[in-house]
Amino acid sequence: GENVEQHPSTLSVQEGDSAVIKCTYSDSASNYFPWYKQELGKRPQLIIDIRSNVGEKKDQRIAVTLNKTAKHFSLHITETQPEDSAVYFCAASIGGGSYIPTFGRGTSLIVHP
């Protein structure tokens, strides 16, 4: 089955800095890679996703890059703000049909004012 490794487990940055979270996956058939943000005690919410037919996707301060050859994908947050503080999860799956994502263990991002 799929295995997803996520690093780092904790990331501490100053407000305004950039943050990068990296995930690697094992199943070359995976083609859908979502990222979720989970604030303390709240539900995970999708913030961005990417499919294997593109290498990069941006949405304002957030971007995701995908390297299919190396089987890794990364979340980039620029100009971080205190409200970006949360746990971020990556996931990998074969999209469509019987969709069963495998999640990384999460990264706790702390943005210091």
Next chain:
Amino acid sequence: DGGITQSPKYLFRKEGQNVTLSCEQNLNHDAMYWYRQDPGQGLRLIYYSQIVNDFQKGDIAEGYSVSREKKESFPLTVTSAQKNPTAFYLCASRAGGPIDTQYFGPGTRLTVL
């Protein structure tokens, strides 16, 4: 955020008792999922259902049971056979077919006393 509800938000159980967690969605989604979340563990799949009256075990199904008698409802029973049930439980749904986005409920925090 709306569309998926879980109840109760907090649940306390004595050892040896079965308890049922509720998950309801009004999104007309075909697929529903139950995840368990422990600190540093990410999201682990307990059970999932792609259509009504059908469900499959996930990675950590032992000690849990589900039913899917209605499209909008996917209750999870934590039985006394589950050795360490204290955790945060998340329900999710997905439209089905080629649409991969999962939407999560607010979660139920179960504590065994």
